[in-house]
Each structure stands twice: as structure tokens, then as C-alpha cells.
Amino acid sequence: MALDPGDEIGPLKVTPDKYLTIRYAGASGDFNPIHVDDEFAKQVGLPGKILHGLYSMAQVARAQTDAGGGPEALRRLSVQFRGMGLPEHELTVTGTVREVDEGVAIIDASCEQDGKLIIRNAEARVRVS
């Protein structure tokens, strides 16, 4: 799939439903109570159960594999987690191709929710040829 410097990736938009964190906990094996138990999350000062960072990262990854044409295209992805994501609020993943070098596009990406970045400085390497 052709990707050129300056090309935009996404936006990929997804609104995790109220029970998503429970399904993701089961699928991933990460049952940290801050993700599955509202009461516990509030006790430790959070607004309620929060999204797994790796779920949000999976949305960033999905935007890359969609842009690259399949899972084999995604060679590398690094992210920094900031703040926290909440269920029932829309996530938006965007990205821009910074450069293409020897058939690999380097893409700067991020994921925001309610106008705040929850993943920043994401960098993907996506094979384009």
C-alpha cells in the first residue's frame, strides 16, 4: 500500500462500551482492579474504571495495520501513555507519515479522548513495499 511523507493515517474512531474493560481483561489476562472495578478505582482516586493502556495502544496499532494493508506490515510500534482513558468516551487515533525509508514508512501517531492525548509520541514503522 502506498504511503508518502505527509500522508494522514486515520482518523480511527472507537467508543469502548461500558463493559469493554471487562472483556479486554478477559482477553488479555490483565485483571488489575483499576480496570474492572469502579468502586476500587474510586478508592484509589480515579474517576472510575479506566481503559487498559494496551487496549488504547491496540487501537493505534489497528490504525497502522489498516493503513499498511495488514498485520504483516506493522514492524514496530512504540508509545508513551499519558493520563487515562475512560469507557464510553470516544477515542480518536490519528497519524502522519514523517518519512519513507527503504520501503518502511515512519508514522507519528497519537490517541486522544475528550481533547486530551492519552497516547502521545507514538511512532510506527509500517512496511509499504
Added chain:
Amino acid sequence: MAANTDAIGKTYAPTNYAVGREKVREYARAVGETKPLYLDVEAARAAGHDDVVAPPMFAVVYSFPSVMPVFFDPELGIDFSRLVHGGQEFEWGPLVVAGDEISTTLTVADISTRGRNSFFVFETTSTNERGETVCVGRWTNIVRGGS
């Protein structure tokens, strides 16, 4: 309090993970993947794979059994209640499909202190039954400083 850096370089015994078809489908559905390659055996075979393909971020699933116990290793002294996931990096090799047997080894790559926070960086290397490296992960964990 500065974190004890003695455990830098410590490597743990490998964990093994058998990739199941329904687990791949469960994971794919949970993260909103809709490509038939991840969900439909016939579509995956038509595309030349032995079985359904794991989305790249399924690396979390087969690596996690290696990561979780390290949070509770007394030698590292991580306060789990103050732990936040600061950053994550994955680099992928060949695709993983249902039926693969993945072995993951974890090494403590770095421990440092900045201000009141301690940083624990783990590196995981996952190989399939043919000895190919399917994923290298770098997990940055932050233990927020207390009073």
C-alpha cells in the same frame, strides 16, 4: 527513595504460551478488529496461513505470563498499588497464528530513579516453535513516589 538497581540484567525462566484459535478470536473482538484474517479460519487459510492470524498487539497476551510475576518479585520491590504503565514498544517478526507455541524470556533492562518516581524497564523476547523471534517488547513501568 531511590530504587535498588541490583536487579538490572536479571533474567527470568521462560514462560510458554500455546496460541489458541478461540483466544485469538476473543482478543480480536475485544479490541474491535473485524478483518476476516483474525476471525475466520477459511479466510486465513485462503490468505496462505495455517490458521487465524493473531493481531500484532496479541503480543500482550503471550508475553503477559512472563511480565506479571516480575511485578511481585521481592528483589525488585515494586509497590504494585503505585504502578503505572509509562510506555510500551513492540518490534515484530513473523506473524503468529493459532497453533503456535510461544516462549517468552524477560530481562530487567533498566532500573532508574527520576525525582520521586522509579522506572523499571523490562525487555521480553518471544520466539515461536521454529525458533524465530516473533516479538521483542520493551515495557516501561513507573512506580509513582509516595510521601
